[in-house]
Amino acid sequence: MLDLILPRQCGGCGAPGTDWCVICAESLAGPPIRARPRADPGVPCWALGRYRGPLRRAVVAAKEQGRRDLAVPLGAALARGLDGLRDRERPLVLVPAPSRGAAARRRGGDPVTRSVRVAGSWLDDCRIAPILRMRRGVRDSVGLGASAREHNLRGRIVVSADSLPDALRSSNAEVVLVDDVLTTGATARESVRALASAGIAVRAVLVTSVV
Numbered sequence: 001m002l003d004l005i006l007p008r009q010c011g012g013c014g015a016p017g018t019d020w021c022v023i024c025a026e027s028l029a030g031p032p033i034r035a036r037p038r039a040d041p042g043v044p045c046w047a048l049g050r051y052r053g054p055l056r057r058a059v060v061a062a063k064e065q066g067r068r069d070l071a072v073p074l075g076a077a078l079a080r081g082l083d084g085l086r087d088r089e090r091p092l093v094l095v096p097a098p099s100r101g102a103a104a105r106r107r108g109g110d111p112v113t114r115s116v117r118v119a120g121s122w123l124d125d126c127r128i129a130p131i132l133r134m135r136r137g138v139r140d141s142v143g144l145g146a147s148a149r150e151h152n153l154r155g156r157i158v159v160s161a162d163s164l165p166d167a168l169r170s171s172n173a174e175v176v177l178v179d180d181v182l183t184t185g186a187t188a189r190e191s192v193r194a195l196a197s198a199g200i201a202v203r204a205v206l207v208t209s210v211v
């Protein structure tokens with residue numbers, strides 16, 4: 001019945017009758033690829049894939065078109081990537097990269113945190129720490145070049161938590177910053193810097209897609 005009102009479409013390719021088709025799922029099944037952004041965050045960066053095709057459409061649909069359901073396949077793919085990258089002897093802490101408050105509200109929530117929560121639900125010994133926030137005054141980065149993006153973000157990502165989760169204080173924990181798109185690396189670099197200034201050493205960055 002619901003299909004008649006709101007036909008389901010694959011978030012990656014538009015195929016009818018499913019939220020996420022088998023072909024698009026297969027396109028995300030490989031191991032993460034190494035990414036080397038211009039603004040180097042100083043830790044290894046990994047991506048589930050390139051920002052094109054089904055992956056690009058899915059990221060845009062989750063971010064701009066209110067497709068909350070896509071957090072499920074994207075989060076599961078992040079979990080597979082993390083499972084291959086992590087040291088299983090150590091607890092994992094996932095920190096979602098911050099999004100601009102107004103933008104996230106307009107889109108009905110933060111798609112990165114949503115996907116990270118799904119990923120965390122698949123992984124053993126994993127905590128989520130949504131402690132990064134963007135200060136007011138950060139412009140939408142669409143159309144900005146590398147140096148303008150860095151200038152736009154400098155000093156504007158902060159750790160915002162009354163108390164840091166215990167898992168983050170454990171020197172044994174592997175802290176991974178997670179974002180949806182890696183473009184110039186400016187957000188990742190500023191996020192890693194903000195966490196470092198709070199005494200939190202980030203081990204790696206994992207993004208859904210790299211431009």
Ligand SMILES: [Zn+2]
Pocket residue numbers: 010011012013014015020021022023024025054
């Ligand atoms: Zn598809």
